[in-house]
Amino acid sequence: MKAAQASVVLFAFWLVLSGSLNLIDLAFGLILSVLFGVWAAKTLWAEDAPVLTARQAGQFVLYIPHLLKNMVVSALQVAEVVLDPRMPIDPIIVGHRTPFKREVTRVAYANSITLTPGTLTVDVENNTFYIHGLAESFTDEIASGELEQRLMRVFEE
Amino acid sequence: MISYEGIINAIVVVLVGFGAFFFLVGTIGLVRLPDFYSRTHAATKCDTLGAGSILLALAVFNGLEPSSVKMIALAALVLLSSPTSGHALARAAHRTGLDYWRLDKE
Numbered sequence: 001m002k003a004a005q006a007s008v009v010l011f012a013f014w015l016v017l018s019g020s021l022n023l024i025d026l027a028f029g030l031i032l033s034v035l036f037g038v039w040a041a042k043t044l045w046a047e048d049a050p051v052l053t054a055r056q057a058g059q060f061v062l063y064i065p066h067l068l069k070n071m072v073v074s075a076l077q078v079a080e081v082v083l084d085p086r087m088p089i090d091p092i093i094v095g096h097r098t099p100f101k102r103e104v105t106r107v108a109y110a111n112s113i114t115l116t117p118g119t120l121t122v123d124v125e126n127n128t129f130y131i132h133g134l135a136e137s138f139t140d141e142i143a144s145g146e147l148e149q150r151l152m153r154v155f156e157e
Numbered sequence: 158m159i160s161y162e163g164i165i166n167a168i169v170v171v172l173v174g175f176g177a178f179f180f181l182v183g184t185i186g187l188v189r190l191p192d193f194y195s196r197t198h199a200a201t202k203c204d205t206l207g208a209g210s211i212l213l214a215l216a217v218f219n220g221l222e223p224s225s226v227k228m229i230a231l232a233a234l235v236l237l238s239s240p241t242s243g244h245a246l247a248r249a250a251h252r253t254g255l256d257y258w259r260l261d262k263e
Contacts, residue, residue: 019223
């Protein structure tokens, strides 16, 4: 199952990169995708594979626009801070505990925090995330747990 | 008379301008911000958006072709790799005991 999912994703990626529908290209792509898919399932994903159910995949697609919006807001936020002559920052590092059970959720959470306005994941120890914020108001957003619940819905329900 | 090409070009110019602006801001941030961690903020957020929007502009300029999908795939790659590398840097700094800049320390 893991190998099949990996192979399908790899083959789709091959189609994009090769951009051709030649029989030979397709055959090569298929063979390579299956080989690498099996290898990935056996070694890279031996324990906790980042495989999503259909419903989770749907939730994930819905999450992407939210993430993109956050990215634009956070870049604008940095722009505002950087271009302000007084540079109004008061950095802080806070620890935040989360109830995640899967590795894929932690990865997504850490990356989402970094793309969220004014926050940056500095370290992860088990389920505690150390977050550097440009000001306390930004880390409060993380402490409210809204992002965490959103990712629980995407990956763990 | 506004042509189809004119509209495409206008979108491309806006997206490239947007991207260039964020690259500039990210670079200014890299110079102006006080310490390692806050500089990483500037580098990860602004460069992700800058690269993403310029790649999107290239895809729009290119039209509906397989290579446009490649550019979108590149944008997705930047979206994943930029926060990851930012985190790797920040983590290395944190683990070697680098303290962060505080307002009251000045």
